[in-house]
Amino acid sequence: MPEVLDRRALNRATLERQLLLARAGLSALEAVGHLYGMQAQAPDPPYIGLWTRLAGFVPGDLARLIDERLVVRLVLMRSTIHLVTAEDCLVLRPLMEPVMARALRGTHGRGLAGVDPEELAATGRKLVEERPLTFRELGALLGERWPQAPAADLVAGVRNTLALVQVPPRGIWGVGGQAAHTTAEAWLGRPLAERPRPEEAVRRYLAAYGPATVMDLQQWSGLTRLGEVVREMDLRGFVTEEGAELFDLPEAGRPDPETPAPVRYLPEYDSTLLSFERRTRTRICAEEYRGRIFTVNGIIKATVLVDGFVRGMWKATRGRREAALEVELFAPVSDRERADLEAEGARLLDVLAPEAPSRDVRLRDA
Incomplete structure (x- = not known):
């Protein structure tokens, strides 16, 4: 029978992997990579999230990474904005293509009837690679070509088809202003990965959030049918007190449930609260x-x-x-x-x- 992990055991395991049991001596870049996607709808929460997790962190550490194009902010998991390393951006964005396509089939997709999606993507790419654009600017320019379509729907068509990153000064600590966008390929000078495999994303997620259920993985990513992927992997199994099946990396440690946990201040949108399904979110x-x-x-x-x-x-x-x-x-x-x-x-x-x-x-x- 699989070992049962109670709420407190899950709590301490996740806190350790989220760098919340003790401030880590990692660099800001190493921490962003380990956390594998920090929710970033607003510019400041990732700064506070790193401050609460890292020893000696100051906001300039992350601002410098954004300026140097080592980390970027773009739409990824669950079709929401995340802060990730440049390398993870190039792999995660094509992996999340089904999430983007599903999001586009909703309200915005209906407004794009009669608009050729390939032409829209090509036009949008040309525009944002000429110079970074706000969505208002992009919508106005796209409307010149497709005046019959709502500008917001045209922008959504580009946003959900291309890997659009937000360029500085957006995301820089203490600096305001609207977000301007260009493609990840133009900003980073490298192509997106071809046909990335979900197994690596599962491992990275478990390293930062585990142990977890298949539904947790799907809640975090927005992807579906990950049960087929998980069951083909070499993972260790557990169960919750309620009988839900958990998976974890075979080599991953789990702290004693009685390990002291310090007071911590989490920012708005912290991924620790957003990366589990409702039943297992009670771990925190x-x-x-x-x-x-x-x-x-x-x-x-x-x-x-x-x-x-x-x-x-x-x-x-x-x-x-x-x-x-x-x-x-x-x-x-x-x-x-x-x-x-x-x-x-x-x-x-x-x-x-x-x-x-x-x-x-x-x-x-x-």
Whole structure:
């Protein structure tokens, strides 16, 4: 019979692989590669996600990687924006082609009736490779060729067909502005991989998130029929307390479930919350809290981990002379945990508002 992994065992295994049991001595580039896709709908969350995971990280470490084209932001898993290394971009984007095609067959696809998809892709490629364009600019130019089609649908046709990366200054810490896009091939000077195999993606996912079910893999990626892939691989099997089948790398370690877990502040959209199906997401977030974190408008709120589990939400407010970290707790915490939350929150404010002469961490009890 496969070994049973309870909620706490799964929690500690995933925290270790997510670099959340102890700050790692990795470089920012190594960490982005290990995490295999950091959710990045907004520019700042990956910076906070790396800060909470790495020893000595400062925002300039990631900004430099973006400027030097060693990491990029583009649409990948689940047809959402992720931050990945340049090498992973070139492999993951063609692997996610079925996800992009499925997304395009929805509302936007109906608006593209009568538009030749190959011509649209070729036209879009020519335009964004001449100079990076915002989606508004791209839509206006495509509309000159296809005036009968909605601009948003034309842009979606290009976005879901080509590997469009967001170019700096978008994604640079402290810099605003709309996202401008060009192709990954033009930006990185290399072609996309041909016919990538999903087995490597399964291994990389398990190294960063495992142990996991097939449904977890499919929730993370947006791909389907991964059960056929998993069952052909040399993986170790476990089961959850509820009987769900888990898979893991044979060589992967799993910490003692009683390993202490430090307080951690996770950013909005952190992939740790988004990369598991609903049943196994309880390894880090109780189902009763899901509705408070996963909002109806698609925003995934920033959270705090206490003893390895989501115990509240946080947000930062910044003025000219004062900054505050507002923490809303979902459940009571001990005096020691409260002190740790305040100390870690103060360190986070040092990053978020280094020039504010007044900084305060405010905990609101459940």
